[in-house]
Amino acid sequence: MKVLVTGAAGFIGHALTRALMARGDEVIGIDNLNPYYDPALKHARVADLAGIATGAFDFLPLDFADYPGLVAALEGRAFDAIVHLGAQAGVRYSIDNPHAYVQSNLVGHLNILELARARGTGHCVYASSSSVYGNSTKSPFSVDTRVDHPVSLYAATKKADELMSETYAHLYRLPMTGLRFFTVYGPWGRPDMALWKFTRAILQDQPIDVYNHGDMRRDFTYIDDIIAGVIAVLDHPPADDGAAKPGGSISPHAVYNIGNNQPEPLGRMIDVVEAACGKPAIRNLLPMQPGDVHETYADISAIQTDLGYAPTTSIDTGIPRFVDWYRTYHQL
Structure with a gap:
């Protein structure tokens, strides 16, 4: 298979591209390498992909929010499916920089939909976010729950992406799956x-900011479990059969949660980071930040039933793996 992956120099995009190449797929990767965080890390991920012997990787440094540039760069390049992971990330950053989110997450998403329509793409998988659930009191979060009350602009753009995708699935019968x-x-x-911030601060004997005085829970999901789910979804486009899909669509459009189905208290997560770093954290307890939520908790029954998704990595295993990688990457 030949797959177009946006955000290929990003965290999930890099891991997905590695996995696709490992099974012999060809990947066209797009990323604008923006400076939201240090582009050196993004360049390092691209360099890592270039060293993989299996599959094939064709990297295009461009901004998918530029539609003429996107079309021109992809002229003569064929692909069977799209995995659209590129976006302006970050809940808190969206409060100070809303225009960046409209450009990347709304204009950019529309451009990918138009590209898929023009090419007649067999399946377009796209990244949504648990942020769409806001401060939902229904736990665990189900894809069949209404999500009409986002608490950040980032979450609002991701909900908008789901709505635009539903429209394209309905109008053009494009198989779409939101994650x-x-x-x-x-x-x-x-x-x-x-996790990165805490690890860096602990290793440097600096304080960590602990919001809501530590009274938060997150459904931490290890990258390998995420990628297993993304590939399972990619390989099974929703059928255009009129049946209701996860998320409620009767068009060829499904929406799945991909999580660990195991929310962890923030304090326990910090305990595990401390143990992996071999030293205690200096905890700076602070109130809740605007746009943040108290808990995330994924109901993964839909993707379990449809695709056999079964995450296996606890934070007790995954966090030490990250800390070991962090030390290696920074040569500590």
Whole structure:
């Protein structure tokens, strides 16, 4: 199979591209290598992909929010499916930089939908987010729950992406699958995420900011479990059979949660990081930040039933793997 992967230099995009190449697939990777976090990490991920012997990797440094540039770059390049992971990430950053989210997550998503329509793409898988659930009191979070009350612009753009995808599945019968990711972590992760920040601070004997005084729970999901789910979804496009799909669509459009189905208290997560680092954290207890949520908890029954998805990695295993990678990457 030949797959177009957007955000290929990102955390999940890099891991997915590795996995696709490992099974012999060809990948066209797109990324604009923006400076939201240190582009050196993104360049390192691309360099890592270039060293893989199996499959094939064709990297295009471009911004998919530029539709003429996107079309021109892909002229003469065929692909069977799209996995659209590229986006402006980050809940808190969206409060200060809303225009970046509209450009990347709304304009950019529309461009990918138009590309899929023009090419007659067999399946378009796209990244949504657990953030769409906001402060839902129904736990665990089900894909059949209404998500009409986002608490950040980032979450609102991801919900909008789901709605646009539903429209294209309905109008053009494009097979679409949206994936609501839950707190992904692991080697090659993102510096703006709590695990990276905590690890760096603990190893440098600096304090860590613990929001809501530590009274938070997250459904931490290890990167390998995420990728297993993404590939299972990619290989099984939703049927255009009029039957209701997860998320409620009767068009060829499914929405799945991909999480660990095991929310962990923030305090326990920090305990595991401390043990992996071999030293205690200096905890700076703070109130809840605007746009943040108290708990994320994935109901994964839909993807379990349809595709056999079964995450296997606990934070007791996954966090030490990340800390070991972090030490290696930074030569500590």
